[in-house]
Amino acid sequence: MSNSHLFLKSGFPRAPLQNGLGRYVCQLQRITLKFCKNNGSSRGMRDFIENHLVDFAKENPGIVVYVKPRRHRTPVLVAEYLNGQREWLNCRNNSQSEISKWIDLLKTQNGSSSSLRLRKMWHTDVPSIQGPWTPFLLRSPEAQNQTYPSREISTPLDVPQSATEKLIELFKQQKLEAAGEGGVDGVLEQKRAE
Incomplete structure (x- = not known):
């Protein structure tokens, strides 16, 4: 395990300038091509x-593209971003296609991804002022001084009747009414008459 992360700046991942909410703004401001x-x-x-x-x-x-010839030095790409970060890339013995791929990669980055040790994988600009949720957050004040087990709390809740229970109750009512009017045969005769 390396200790190189100890010397990196730490922070939170952030979308620069709320980029992507409106139009896209390329974060690469200037690139310098240094070569011999x-x-x-x-x-x-x-x-x-x-x-x-x-x-x-x-x-x-x-x-903005700068070309800077230098004698007896290795080729280098230096990318500068809108947030002030600089990305330095050594291109020694790279081919033309590799350099174009590196430039495309630098163009799509925002400058802070590789030089920042992330403290968390998420971050919000407007944290909640209410604080974190706890199980005691929405409890009734009367429940604070309650001794357990309690008969008052353990009574069944006033839950509305389910559809299945309602159908069973309607069936039992029809059965009782049919028994009072002459049984099941009386119900069938009424239906035939209608």
């Missing part, structure tokens, strides 16, 4: 810049 003009490890970065950078800039006008 001669070094072999920067070949993929140079290929991406020559072939795909202009198309990427046209498709994403809200993202």
Whole structure:
């Protein structure tokens, strides 16, 4: 088990600026492509810049793209987000397609996912002022001084009659009425007359 999480900032997962409730706002503000003009490890970065950078800039006008050549250094992608976070990615010996995939990944992130140790998996901006629920929350005040077992509390509740019980009761009433008017034969004769 590593202790690298001890040095990360801790916080809560949050949707930036309530993103997704209205229109979507891309959280990537600027991306910097650092590379060497001669070094072999920067070949993929140079290929991406020559072939795909202009198309990427046209498709994403809200993202500022900087190209920074540096001598004898490894290629690097630096992404800066709206919340002020920076993501640094080493692209040594990466191909053109790998770099475009990394840029797409950086474009869809919000900047705080990889550099934040989560304290909880959920968070609310408006916590309840009522506090947590307890079993004693909605109890009657008379029940506080009650001694148990108690006959007053153990009486059956006034529960409405179920549909099955109501049908059984109606059947018994009809049976009694039929017995009073001449039995089952009297009920059948009445039905035939109607």
